[in-house]
Amino acid sequence: MEASRRFHPFMMVFEMGRLIKNSLFFFVFLFIIKGGSDSWMFFYGRYALVGLFIFSLISIPIKWKSRTYTLEEKTLQITRRYLTTTKQTVPYSKVQHVKRKNTWLHRMFRVTSLTLETSVQGEESSIKFPALDVSEADKIERKIEHKKGEQPSSEFHPPASESAEEGMNVLGETTKIDTDEVDGEKVDRAVHFTSSKKEIIKASFTSFSFLAIIPLGASLLSKMEDFHWESKTEGVLSTILDSVLLTVFAVTVFILAAVVLGIGRTIVKYGKYEIASDPDKIYITKGFVDESYFSITKEKVQAVLIEQTFMKRLMGLAGVKLICAGGSEEDTDVSSLYPFLSVDRAHLLIEELLPGYKVQGHMERLPKQAFWVRLLRVSWLGIISTVILFFVKPDPFGFESFWVMASVLLFVFIGVSRILNYYHSKYVMDESAIQFQFGGFTSHLFLTKREKLLEVMVSRNLFQKKLGLASVNMVNRENPVRHTSMDDVPNAWASEFYEWYRKRENKIRGENKRRAL
Amino acid sequence: MQTIISSPTKQLSKDSVKVWVISETLINVTGFILLGVLFFLDSHYSWYGWATWLLIALTILSVSGTVWSFFKAVLLYKHWRYDVNEEFLQLKSGALHEEHQLIPMTKIQSVSTHQGPLLRKYQLYSIKIHTMGSIHVIPALPEAVAFELRNQIATYAKVEEE
Structure with a gap:
């Protein structure tokens, strides 16, 4: 057993920063915007705000003093002796994944933040260390891995800049082997991917980041126009000439600025990207300004999702996401592998990172009957929208039957999306893994293993029964769970799927036996 | 085609039909009383024309719903x-x-029995099975069967699997 420790004192700095950030708005509101108001609400509000602020400020060091953590053999214990005493025990085995985030402030003080995500629901689902020495963070991470002696080299590696210059890694090869020598032990850590210049440019085109400038440019242009109209004294010709020149100039500047800004934004977001792994874990590091880091044990990956928006499909790119249990909704992008990989590379990357996962090239298509079932299925979205349009009857372009057009367009859109969905929908399963592809304008490829499925369901409605079709649904752990379904597969395949899942028993039984011994 | 998936065999208590019919009837009677009040108010205060049509539509829906509810319970x-x-x-x-x-036993988190007033009348229990992401309910089982099943599931589900 180890001694309990306080959190890193810099925690207080970050807490203070957060307090200031959170209360700034109220200060501005009460003291500046409503500064002149004598209304009792604002008058007492100001006192209350200052009081609250001072109270929070004082409570920060007390909080720090009262909060300790202990790294036990198998559990992490966090004790808070504030007004009430809370003792939280987290078994390392229940930690689903680990995140770090380094802002410039962290880097200045050479500390890191660490978040341990468990699959518990509610407030206590994640354990946050706002500041930690990097070595201490590594130590905690190593504990979680159950391997005290080994050094997993889970340091916050900035991606090597040379490899970023060199460009994309050769397909299918892990080009660089990092051999870290820490604590006198060598551990292999293979870097699978670093983002190259070419990819950044592709990424910035695909994500339409150039469009970010439009609101900015539009206001600029309108200002220029205002300026231009003031010089009315000049001749008409010169006005037009001026205007043409000015327009050309403005457009050029606009486009240049758009490109620079767009690429800049993309670089900041996706520039320093590194995906690495060792035999047990996957590491994702990214970000220029705020570095973020994500690590997960390979066996804790619940499923893999390859996502292709319409634009990405045109460019032959795809985004890969690791589905993992726990974590909150808003930071799902943390667990995504690079969102702009070429499709082949994405498939290879999955195989490299996750043993046992392999994207099957050949997949079954839906039967022909499914096409009509899907196309003719009642679209509630369409019907409800049409009803609303009928009653509201908006006519933004001044002609009355606009609502008919809008409704027709909506149905066409839904129809096209369904037709695309039919052609995208494919499925395949093998001994231990299953793979679904689905989606209309944005298509998804979902891969998971039988042992990761929580439960399955096969269902048939009246039409499906007549046509010999069925829907299958499977549940994976996520936050808390993720349902994935495939509608209108042949009946026989649905039964096969059901029986396939039933066969998981053999494996479990073996495990239980082992456990019992 | 129906028999490809090997179907489970155990059935609910026969009294479940009665329980469902009674509860549906109670709900429907309440609905009809409400509709009657609305019709009265409609004629008394002479509401807009569309309100009457809406009420008529609701009545038709309720009547067909009531007829259907009997079949539904049996089905x-x-x-x-x-x-x-x-x-x-x-x-x-x-x-x-x-x-x-x-649903694999190892993925079941908890199991419990429940009894409302109607179920109590026929000495039935419903069983709720919580898994990580959903709740499955077996609606109406005789007392002895329900308790046995609950304990059985609890025993099977005890087996740990990570």
């Missing part, structure tokens, strides 16, 4: 099947929309 009972063994809980339900569910 539900006829098509409800469950089974449990060491590895899986298997549920099958639905006549028009048929559902087969397969």
